[in-house]
Amino acid sequence: MLTFYRHLLRIYPSAYRANFSEEINAVFSSLEADIAASGLMVRLRFYARESSGLLLGAVSEHWHQFSVRRFKMSTEFRFPKTTWVLMTLILGGVVVAIEKGEAISNSLAFANPPVGPIHPGQHVLLAGILTLSVFFYALGAVAWIVLFALRRSGVHRLSETASQK
Amino acid sequence: MEPFPLTEPVLLILLSLAAQPRHGYSILKDVEQMSDGRVLLSTGTLYGALRRLLEDDWIERLDQKNTSRGRQAYRLTPRGRKNLQFEVDRLKHLTRLANLRVALKEA
Numbered sequence: 294m295l296t297f298y299r300h301l302l303r304i305y306p307s308a309y310r311a312n313f314s315e316e317i318n319a320v321f322s323s324l325e326a327d328i329a330a331s332g333l334m335v336r337l338r339f340y341a342r343e344s345s346g347l348l349l350g351a352v353s354e355h356w357h358q359f360s361v362r363r364f365k366m367s368t369e370f371r372f373p374k375t376t377w378v379l380m381t382l383i384l385g386g387v388v389v390a391i392e393k394g395e396a397i398s399n400s401l402a403f404a405n406p407p408v409g410p411i412h413p414g415q416h417v418l419l420a421g422i423l424t425l426s427v428f429f430y431a432l433g434a435v436a437w438i439v440l441f442a443l444r445r446s447g448v449h450r451l452s453e454t455a456s457q458k
Numbered sequence: 459m460e461p462f463p464l465t466e467p468v469l470l471i472l473l474s475l476a477a478q479p480r481h482g483y484s485i486l487k488d489v490e491q492m493s494d495g496r497v498l499l500s501t502g503t504l505y506g507a508l509r510r511l512l513e514d515d516w517i518e519r520l521d522q523k524n525t526s527r528g529r530q531a532y533r534l535t536p537r538g539r540k541n542l543q544f545e546v547d548r549l550k551h552l553t554r555l556a557n558l559r560v561a562l563k564e565a
Binding site for chain 1: 505
């Protein structure tokens with residue numbers, strides 16, 4: 294039963310196992326020894342209680358780990374003060390540029406030439422940009438696959454080296 | 459943080475550690491004895507509660523040399539003792555109030 298119990302413990306998060314699994318195993322062994330001479334019903338109740346406690350505990354611990362991670366993600370990421378200053382300066386610059394643009398546009402309201410029609414060459418340019426984007430995306434994907442395969446084979450070779458020692 | 463009022467298992471675990479440091483098996487047996495066999499904690503439940511109490515700094519692991527990790531003892535921290543005292547006072551007040559109300563009804 295202890296072996297089964299140890300297997301059940303694997304459903305707990307690894308950090309929890311590292312902290313408590315030895316203790317939990319030791320306590321379970323002691324409790325199991327206590328009821329070894331008891332009747333079948335007592336032992337069945339004991340195993341049912343221990344198994345359900347372990348399963349519910351695992352769910353609770355996973356939820357705890359998940360909520361801790363989520364909490365950390367929301368608190369650890371903070372903009373430094375310099376970023377806030379720079380962002381405010383950039384925003385100010387953008388607002389000033391828009392104001393200037395509007396003023397120039399108003400002063401030359403009737404001097405702007407009409408836009409269009411779009412020259413056929415501009416359509417080719419757009420298609421070319423899209424083609425290049427797809428090409429570089431595909432190139433990046435192939436490079437990633439090659440690197441991933443190299444990493445996998447490297448890890449495999451390393452594990453073989455370790456086992457030969 | 460353990461919410462107030464404490465659940466019965468958590469209260470019994472804290473009461474068990476109030477008198478002396480104990481390891482997991484000893485806590486389970488003491489809780490069973492204190493509750494006259496009514497509260498039977500599973501090992502998973504006990505260590506879930508101990509993990510929370512450790513994180514909240516209500517209890518701490520006792521540094522014991524020549525002790526295997528399987529028999530790690532725990533004790534109350536000053537914070538844990540203060541919170542336990544708060545809960546005991548709350549229960550005392552509740553019991554006193556309950557006695558008064560029951561006595562009024564009987565009169």
